[in-house]
Amino acid sequence: MSNSFYREIINDHNLRPAHKHELDGANLTLRGVNPSCGDDITLKLLVEDDVVKDGAYTGDGCAISQASADMMLDLVIGKTKDEALDLYRLFDRMIKNEATEEEIEKLEEAGSLIDVSHMPARVKCAVLGWRTMSNMLEGE
């Protein structure tokens, strides 16, 4: 499975992330950690008028955790808080293998992580960025 899993789309987001950088002016910051494997990211968002105006992350981790966070930011920047939280819930359902193909299309590139639903050991890597975002937005 992994032979095909680490395909271009995940490798590309891992090696050339668009959103892995500092974000001056962010008004929300939260660290997300997977203690057992050492994925460790800090997610920063700029949220104004209930809209995610910008976002970025820094940190270390496996290709899945890093690529997933990057794809998530591609998707949620420009969306409202509620839309972003809906996407988180959809992503979470996809990873649990509970989402339809039609729904998964809404996740755009992040939909390529569907294979993780068959890789129990990597679920926490894939959802790290998403879980961190949802904790942030819901805690606001």
Next chain:
Amino acid sequence: MDIKAVREDFPLLKEYGDIAYLDNAATTQKPYFVIEAEKNFYERENANPMRGLYELSQRATDIYEKARESVRDFINAKSTKEIVFTRNATESLNLLAYSYGELLEEGDEIAVTVVEHHSNLIPWQQIAKRKGLAIRWIECEDDGTISEEALKKAISDRTKIVAMTQISNVLGIENDIKKYARIAHEAGAIFVCDGAQSVPHIFVDVEELDVDFLVFSGHKMLGPMGIGVLYGKEKYLEKMPPFLFGGEMIEYVTREDSTWNELPHKFEAGTVNAAGATGLMAAIDYYKRLGFSNIIERENYLSRFAYNILKDIPEVNILGSRDADMHHGIFSFTVDGVHPHDIAEILSSDGICVRAGHHCAQVLMQHMKTMSTARASIAFYNTEEEIERFAESLSTLRRRMGYVK
């Protein structure tokens, strides 16, 4: 050693001939004899040991005590009173920390090395917090070895316990336990040796080493899961309070108080894992059948074979010693630009089993300034072909992760 014949003894290796099992430091595979011994106990000997007076219960007791004798002989303890069966090395260390810890007083010190597995670290850390004891850290060299100076620096006249692993589960380095036990004794401390990685792979003789306690797990030495050993010198076990209370560990019970059974039963509360002990005895018999020195020779050979291949892959960085013989078949490594979890995932898709993570040694990881590594660990039943496959797969990782070669 006829490796083809040896592999025939391991049902799982026969069943999955296409996987390369290189996670032997986590647990080893089990030979047919061990599985059969455990099965045979339940089919032919099963009764609650040490309870009934009827013949079947007596047989269960006899086989359990025979297993204890077999362990005593394997590590050359003086008496079976010194062999306590536990679930595993972790439980043995918790027993020690809870029980021996009761004998310590506020301000006493426990010296622990930074390379320890969490099981030889957290029990001491937590008893220290509860009882107001101090943990003193024994620092390691760059290759993970412990120097005499580092040990001496960490001990004082308040040191009551020195806890040290014989072979590191992360780096494979071996500590000079005999010398360090002597130094601990000269300082008035007892010496606790974690033998989880050493007892399965090198000769361990408790009399020769003169350690006060030795712990190890059955499942890392071909035996079943759920059976482990605490060896302790009788004089210390005698004065230690029980760890768990309940059935079969008592001598006499009244409404007000109780007295304790004799060693080693004082530390074996509740129904014991007699089938597991029987399986461990079968594992020890299997070591003898192959010849422990043959096993050691084979593992040293494979360890050198692996090191010499791995060191020539440019993107692979082996942690620890540059001397193949210091690895005892354990290789923690990183691959430039590839996270250890991605390493393990891709190797898994090639049918190669390695561990990735912090290996229950976060203090060591912090010391080495890394979050995690991948680890391959070898047993005698591995083959050159498996190690070559592993190395081949490793050298394709960067390409498969999207780096241009």
